[in-house]
Amino acid sequence: MRLLSIFILTLAFACTTNIATASPVDTYEFNDEVTKIRFQALSKELRCPKCQNQNLADSNSPIAADLRRELYELLQQGKADSEIVNFMVDRYGEFVLYRPRVSELTYILWFGPAVLILLGIIVVIVIVRRKPVDKKTLALSSEQKEKLKNLTSDK
Template sequence: MRIFSLVILLLTLAFSVNQAQASPVDTYEFRDEVTKIRFQALTKELRCPKCQNQNLAGSNSPIAADLRKELYELLQQGKADSEIVNFMVERYGEFVLYRPRVSALTYILWFGPALLILLGIIVVIVVVRRKPVAKEVLVLTAEQEDKLKNLLNDK
C-alpha cells in the first residue's frame, strides 16, 4: 500500500511540474482568415530577441509574448507585412529576422559560403595541375635487369 501511495504521489508531482512548464497560449480574435494567416506567418518568420534560435510562435519568453501582442495590434491597425517587419528590425535589429536582408552588413553571410566553395575548387585545381606527372620511362641497365631476374627466379 505504501508503494502504491508513493507512486501516486510521484505521478502527481510530475504532472504538476509539467503543468508549470507548459507554454501560455495566446488567444487573439482576428477580423478575417487572411489576417490570422498573416499573423501566423509573421510569428514564424520573426525571431525572439531573447531566445537563441526560436521564432515568436515557439518561444515562451515574456518578450516573445509581448511581441506577439504588438504584432497582433499592428495587424489590427492595418499595417502591411513589410511595415511590421521594418518596425521590428528598427526596434530589435537584423537579429529578429530569420532570413536577414541582403545589405552591406550581410554580404559575408549570404555570399561567404559560395565564395569558400569557389576558393576550395580553385585550390584543388591548382594543386592537381602542379602535381608532376611521371612521364619518364625507367630504363634498367643490363646489370640491373640480371639482378631483377635472379630475384624473381629465386622465389
C-alpha cells in the same frame, strides 16, 4: 504498499513536470482568416530578441509575448506585412529577421559560404594539378609482384 507510494510519487512528478513545461497560449481574435494567417506567418518569421534561435511563435519569453501582442495590434491597425517588418527591424535591428535582407552589411552572410566553397574547390584543383603522377612510382617492383602472386595464389 511501497510500490503504490512509488507509483503515486512518480505520477505526481510527471504531472508537475508537464505543467511546468507547458507553454503559454495567446488567444487573439481576428476579424478574418487572412489576418490570422498573416499573424501566424509573421510570428514564425520574426525572431525573439532574447532567445537566440526561436521565433516569436515558439518563444516563451516575456519579450516575445510583448512582441506577439504588438504584432497583433499592428495587424488590427491594418498595417501591411512590410510595414510591420520594417517597424520591428527599426526597433530591434536586423537580428529580429530569420532571413536578413541582402545589404552591404549582410553580404558576408549571404555570399560568404559560396565563396568559401568555391575557394576550397580551386585549392583542391590546384593541389591535384601540381602533383605529377609518375607511372614508375605506381608500377610494382618484381619483389612486390612476387609477394602479390604468393598472396593471391591458392594453397
